[in-house]
Amino acid sequence: MSPDPVMSPSRPCLLVESLRPLVAAEADAEAQDGALESADLEQDVWVRLLERLDAGGPPRDAGAWVRGAVRDAARTARLRALRERSFGDEQVPEPLGREDCPERAVLAAERHRAIHAAVARTPGPCPRLLTALLSPSDPTYREIAGQLGISQGSLGPMRSRCLGCLRRMLAAEVAAPGLRGKER
Known part of the structure; x- marks a missing residue:
């Protein structure tokens, strides 16, 4: 069986071009709720892919890898958003029960x-x-x-x-x- 030219580590441009529509579609699907930006998710996935290519080569099943990477990036972004606080003019209330906790x-x-x-x-x-x-x-x-x-x-x-x-x-x-x- 001959190697897939798209998955060849010597041809990362072909890999990126072939995955671009899938990454965009998956990022758009995860960002449907409006809490996330699809462009941010895409950027995170591309960084992960570049790190993966640099560390050990392309993933065997690129489609499954992209779907998992987008979901992981979305989960990480949602958790980060829960921890972030606004520095606006409004007062940020203390967490419930803080003053009652012995x-x-x-x-x-x-x-x-x-x-x-x-x-x-x-x-x-x-x-x-x-x-x-x-x-x-x-x-x-x-x-x-x-x-x-x-x-x-x-x-x-x-x-x-x-x-x-x-x-x-x-x-x-x-x-x-x-x-x-x-x-x-």
């Missing part, structure tokens, strides 16, 4: 306690400055400078030094997260 309340209290304990251990004028910055009354720089008896212009550089010190302290206490997924 685990979250305990974790938030523990996080605040750890931060305030680390702030207290910072050197020099940093504890007073960071405590003022963390105040629930949300004071302005002018109010903080007046409270600490320093110029408003020196507040920014001092804040940067203190936050850097706090960051280094907390990084030393918290283990770095391990790698997730496949290592390359």
